[in-house]
Amino acid sequence: MIYLIEDTINGILMGSIYGLTALGLTIIFGVLKVVNFAHGTLLMVSMYAAYWTVSLSGLHPYLALVIVVPVMYVFGYYLQDIVIKPIFKAEKDVREPSTVIIVTTGVWYVLDNLTLMVFGPQYRSLPDNPLQGKMIELGEMFISVPKLWGAITAVATAYAVYYFFQKTRTGRAIRACSLDRDAASLSGINQYKIYNMAFGLGTAVTGIAAVTLVPFYNTFPSVGVLFDIKGFIIVVLGGLGSIPGAIIGGIIVGIIESVGPQFMTATWTEAIVYGLFLLVLFVKPSGLFGVKYDW
Amino acid sequence: MTGKPITGTGDNNTPYETDDAFLDRSALARQVVKDTINKVLLGAVLILVLALPAVITSPTWLHIIVLIFFYAYLTTSWNMVGGFAGVLPLGHAVFLGIGAYTSTVLSLQYGISPWLGMFVGGILAVAAGMVIGLPTLKMRGAYFALATIAFAEGVRVMVENIEYLGPFKLNGPRGLQIPPLNIGWGDFMFSSKVPYYYIILVMLLIILFLTWAVSRSKLGYYLTAGGEEPEAAQALGVNVSRAKVIAMALSCFFTALAGTFYAQFSLFIHPKSTISLDISFEIAFIALIGGRGSIAGPVLGALLLRPVSDLSRIYFGDILPGMHLVIYGVVLILVMIYQPRGLQEPLTRIYDRVVNRMAAGFIKGGDK
Numbered sequence: 001m002i003y004l005i006e007d008t009i010n011g012i013l014m015g016s017i018y019g020l021t022a023l024g025l026t027i028i029f030g031v032l033k034v035v036n037f038a039h040g041t042l043l044m045v046s047m048y049a050a051y052w053t054v055s056l057s058g059l060h061p062y063l064a065l066v067i068v069v070p071v072m073y074v075f076g077y078y079l080q081d082i083v084i085k086p087i088f089k090a091e092k093d094v095r096e097p098s099t100v101i102i103v104t105t106g107v108w109y110v111l112d113n114l115t116l117m118v119f120g121p122q123y124r125s126l127p128d129n130p131l132q133g134k135m136i137e138l139g140e141m142f143i144s145v146p147k148l149w150g151a152i153t154a155v156a157t158a159y160a161v162y163y164f165f166q167k168t169r170t171g172r173a174i175r176a177c178s179l180d181r182d183a184a185s186l187s188g189i190n191q192y193k194i195y196n197m198a199f200g201l202g203t204a205v206t207g208i209a210a211v212t213l214v215p216f217y218n219t220f221p222s223v224g225v226l227f228d229i230k231g232f233i234i235v236v237l238g239g240l241g242s243i244p245g246a247i248i249g250g251i252i253v254g255i256i257e258s259v260g261p262q263f264m265t266a267t268w269t270e271a272i273v274y275g276l277f278l279l280v281l282f283v284k285p286s287g288l289f290g291v292k293y294d295w
Numbered sequence: 296m297t298g299k300p301i302t303g304t305g306d307n308n309t310p311y312e313t314d315d316a317f318l319d320r321s322a323l324a325r326q327v328v329k330d331t332i333n334k335v336l337l338g339a340v341l342i343l344v345l346a347l348p349a350v351i352t353s354p355t356w357l358h359i360i361v362l363i364f365f366y367a368y369l370t371t372s373w374n375m376v377g378g379f380a381g382v383l384p385l386g387h388a389v390f391l392g393i394g395a396y397t398s399t400v401l402s403l404q405y406g407i408s409p410w411l412g413m414f415v416g417g418i419l420a421v422a423a424g425m426v427i428g429l430p431t432l433k434m435r436g437a438y439f440a441l442a443t444i445a446f447a448e449g450v451r452v453m454v455e456n457i458e459y460l461g462p463f464k465l466n467g468p469r470g471l472q473i474p475p476l477n478i479g480w481g482d483f484m485f486s487s488k489v490p491y492y493y494i495i496l497v498m499l500l501i502i503l504f505l506t507w508a509v510s511r512s513k514l515g516y517y518l519t520a521g522g523e524e525p526e527a528a529q530a531l532g533v534n535v536s537r538a539k540v541i542a543m544a545l546s547c548f549f550t551a552l553a554g555t556f557y558a559q560f561s562l563f564i565h566p567k568s569t570i571s572l573d574i575s576f577e578i579a580f581i582a583l584i585g586g587r588g589s590i591a592g593p594v595l596g597a598l599l600l601r602p603v604s605d606l607s608r609i610y611f612g613d614i615l616p617g618m619h620l621v622i623y624g625v626v627l628i629l630v631m632i633y634q635p636r637g638l639q640e641p642l643t644r645i646y647d648r649v650v651n652r653m654a655a656g657f658i659k660g661g662d663k
Contacts, residue, residue, distance in 0.1 A: 029437075034437075035437040035440070035441065083628060083632075086632045087631060087632060087635070090635060098381075098383050098437075098440075099631055099635055101383060101437060101440060102383075102579070102583050102627065102631055103627070103628055103631045103632070105576065105579075105580075105624075105627070106623075106624040106625070106627035106628040106631065107624065107628065108624070109576075109620045109621065109623055109624030109627070110620075110621050110624035110625055110628070112617070112620070113616075113617030113618070113620040113621045113624070114617075114621055116616055116617040117615050117616065117617055117618065117621070121616070221617075225572075229444065229445070229448060232441050232444070232445070233445065236438075236441060240437075265456065267452065267455065267456050268452075268456055270452045271449055271452040271453050271456065274445050274446075274448055274449030274452065275449060277445045277449075278427075278442065278445055278446060278449065281430070281431065281434075281438065281441070281442050281445075282430040282431075285434060285438055
């Protein structure tokens, strides 16, 4: 029983981090109506950025936020501006441009394999960072400290993003764009600039996720693929475009992954997650918090 | 057509002679010449591919060419739903896997010829395709793509975890090895690559013919209409969902047949080599770069991309792993930005121009 509680707690913590990795995906979908297949790749790039920042400077891993977040914002901003915008302009009238999916897949392949060519297939970890392997003892339960920090960061980030969208002028402009592109343009909002900013924001949030991951997770060229498909599942579970949905979807997946092995072979939990995903898709495609109109 | 030269200057014996003043006879004549040129070129290509194994004797090269045809076939099957129906399936490898596993299990455990198992696999793939297709085909854009990915990955994880599915031995992640004991046509197993070459060539020709027939049928028009303007098509009484489901069934069936071919060609299948996301994506990439929704696109895409992949793996595999995928990605992005309808469009235009010029030349030659 105690193990079950321990696993559930660790599942919730890891799940919040999964939610954080998927948050950028849901932000980008919410505004651009595009499922960014390069999302895992952006996470991978962020993880490399965080890894090199920490291992070269020797700072506390979370201080890497100061560098990684702005760098990833700029990266995302210009990725959208240079690669994705031309296609958007060509497919203006389509609500969910499928060509963009393909282009982001192209970005995924290019960046993943460039990283493989440049940095090689090695798994990189930060062996002596202050969070490595730390545990909190709660009675007989062990709670992982880096995951706890990650979960706190995830919730804080989700709140910050939510606040930004609700209360700031730019946030409102982004929401206006996501509701109706044409009406927003008519009101004097530069829709392509908003798209760039939304993409940059999504990528920056992914950068935050990467910083929470590097203290305890290996960095390698195909790490993004793991989080890519998990991210799709999470955002559909929670509802594409919903910010709380991403975190809660992440927690659901995290709990299944961490409690599941108590009852079955660990590899089967993956199949259960896919099954749950398909079930949600068949029964309630808008997910837990999604807007019905979006599917 | 008779062999007699048709000129634009008015020969009363030509069967196209009419009193219709609006009929531009020189244009008609050019059309006839163009058709003839097209047919001659098609015939020449056919003869060339039929004679190819006599010229290319190196097994490595033959292997590469077989894989080109294999991917052209797979992509053409994908194209029925991914191209004409306008949705984006990204998990087609699962149907390949179903085909490969079905025929292999049947032949290993029950001694049933893979030729029969092929069709059993096809039917099972259609069933699986309906499970995923019926609820999701009516959804928009991304959801269908995500559902197909999740379905394929879910099935892969399951196959990796299952040693025995009821009485059927799947052997989990280790996969199934086909011992090359009975070599011959009945067992779909050969020691040389030449029979495989002809089998996949015939399969490719059949699926190309079928695609051509579908694109000209009512189903084809329904699909195009539904893919481009679903609401408008529906308003006109087109049952878009039904057309998509039929296209999906056809696509799954033919993809599964390729699975059996793959199993018999490589004689070893495992979950990661058949139901892999990489294959699913490669099929979609080839279709999109070649030109989705066109007949020539998939073949063109396979012809252009597969050699890149094989040759870069052979020559750069050690120094630059993943090189061919970078090339794929870059080509994909550039094609999507500059030629969103795929490379078949500019190439068809060039081909048309060449044929036009040739036709003009022939007609002028006839005038003299």
